Every structure is written in C-alpha cells, then in structure tokens.
Amino acid sequence: MIISSVDEMVELGARIGTTLQAGDVILLSGELGVGKTALTRGIGRALGFTDVTSPTFVIAKIYNGALPLVHVDAYRLLGQELATFDDLDLETRIPRSVTVIEWGESFIDRIAPDHATIRISHGASENERIVELTGISL
Ligand SMILES: Nc1ncnc2c1ncn2[C@@H]1O[C@H](COP(=O)(O)OP(=O)(O)O)[C@@H](O)[C@H]1O
Ligand SMILES: [Mg+2]
Structure with a gap:
C-alpha cells in the first residue's frame, strides 16, 4: 500500500497494533529513515503506550x-557477535x-521463525512510502 505522510504511517501502525496478540513478532525491514520507528509508534499507541521513541542507543x-x-x-549490532543481543532474554x-524488530534480518529466523514482515521503501515523493505486509491481514 501507499502511505503519504508520517501521520498516516503512525495510523497504519495503530491499525496493525489492534490486530496483534502476545507472541507476535514483526520484522520491520527498510533503510535508515524510511519510517520503521514511526510505524512502531503507532503499534505502541494501539497497545496504550504514548511515548515510543527509537531505541537505537539501547x-x-x-x-x-x-x-x-x-x-x-x-542497528548497532550489525556485523557483531550476538552476545549482547542474547542478554535481552x-x-x-x-x-x-x-x-517489533528493526535491523533483525540476520537473526529473526533463529529467534522467531513464524514472524510477520513489514517492508517499507521510499515512494515517488519525499513523504511517500510503499508498505508491504507479509503475515499480517488488516
Ligand atoms: N510517509 C512517511 N512515513 C514515515 N516517516 C516519514 C514519512 N514521510 C516522512 N517521514 C519522516 O521520515 C523519518 C522516519 O524516521 P524513522 O521512523 O525514525 O525511520 P527508521 O526507524 O526507519 O530509521 C521521520 O523523520 C519522518 O518524519
Ligand atoms: Mg528506527
């Protein structure tokens, strides 16, 4: 689907969030700045969390x-050993x-083989994004 603004992306995340249950794992795929965290903000909103911000530094x-x-x-673990990662339990x-996992392509199959995937890429204009859902139906 085509998303035209960051607000619409958050809204999409909120719609997805209402369909989720305990045990669900979503891989968010797409380049830096494409809107993965914006989408996660919407998912968090649907679950009652108003303050989702990027966890990049933690x-x-x-x-x-x-x-x-x-x-x-x-992101910080790309190309590194997974010891730190395993500490997350x-x-x-x-x-x-x-x-919800950003930059998890290299280990997602090991920790959650049944995950859903949301792939986000840039569209034709600055604020346009193309979003593909796999394993999620709205
Ligand atoms: N349609 C859109 N969807 C999501 N973000 C958008 C959109 N248009 C512009 N943006 C901007 O792109 C950036 C996305 O940042 P972020 O969600 O942190 O990306 P990522 O987590 O993929 O690195 C934000 O600055 C946001 O305002
Ligand atoms: Mg991010």
Missing part, C-alpha cells in the same frame, strides 16, 4: 502493560509480548 526498549511491547533496534519475553 538496542531495545520494553514497554510494560497489559500486553507489553518489546521494540528492538539492532527475548526467548522469555516474546511469548508474553508483542515484539
């Missing part, structure tokens, strides 16, 4: 609520949370 942020949100940004968190 690898992951955990929002605790009725249905917790785990937001991972593995995702195996125990995933089953009781919604987990």
Whole structure:
C-alpha cells in the first residue's frame, strides 16, 4: 500500500497494533529513515503506550502493560557477535509480548521463525512510502 505522510504511517501502525496478540513478532525491514520507528509508534499507541521513541542507543526498549511491547533496534549490532543481543532474554519475553524488530534480518529466523514482515521503501515523493505486509491481514 501507499502511505503519504508520517501521520498516516503512525495510523497504519495503530491499525496493525489492534490486530496483534502476545507472541507476535514483526520484522520491520527498510533503510535508515524510511519510517520503521514511526510505524512502531503507532503499534505502541494501539497497545496504550504514548511515548515510543527509537531505541537505537539501547538496542531495545520494553514497554510494560497489559500486553507489553518489546521494540528492538539492532542497528548497532550489525556485523557483531550476538552476545549482547542474547542478554535481552527475548526467548522469555516474546511469548508474553508483542515484539517489533528493526535491523533483525540476520537473526529473526533463529529467534522467531513464524514472524510477520513489514517492508517499507521510499515512494515517488519525499513523504511517500510503499508498505508491504507479509503475515499480517488488516
Ligand atoms: N510517509 C512517511 N512515513 C514515515 N516517516 C516519514 C514519512 N514521510 C516522512 N517521514 C519522516 O521520515 C523519518 C522516519 O524516521 P524513522 O521512523 O525514525 O525511520 P527508521 O526507524 O526507519 O530509521 C521521520 O523523520 C519522518 O518524519
Ligand atoms: Mg528506527
């Protein structure tokens, strides 16, 4: 689908968020600045979290609520050993949370083989984005 503004991206995230359940894992794919965190902000909003911001400098942020949100940004781990990553203890968190992962292509199949994927790319104009959903139906 075509998204025309950052507000629309957040709105799409919120629509997706209302369909999610504990144990769901979403891989967000797309280049830096394309809108992965904006989409995650919408998912967080649907789960009752108003303050989702990029976890780039901490690898992951955990929002605790009725249905917790785990937001991972593995950008800093690209090309590194996964020791730091394993410290996040995702195996125990995933089953009781919604987990959204940016920059996780290299390890997602190991931790969540059944994940959904949202691929975002740039469209024809500055604020336009193309979003492809795999494993998510709205
Ligand atoms: N349609 C759009 N969807 C999402 N972000 C957009 C859109 N148009 C412009 N932007 C801008 O692009 C940037 C996306 O940043 P961010 O969500 O942090 O990207 P990422 O997490 O993929 O690196 C923001 O500055 C946002 O305002
Ligand atoms: Mg981001």
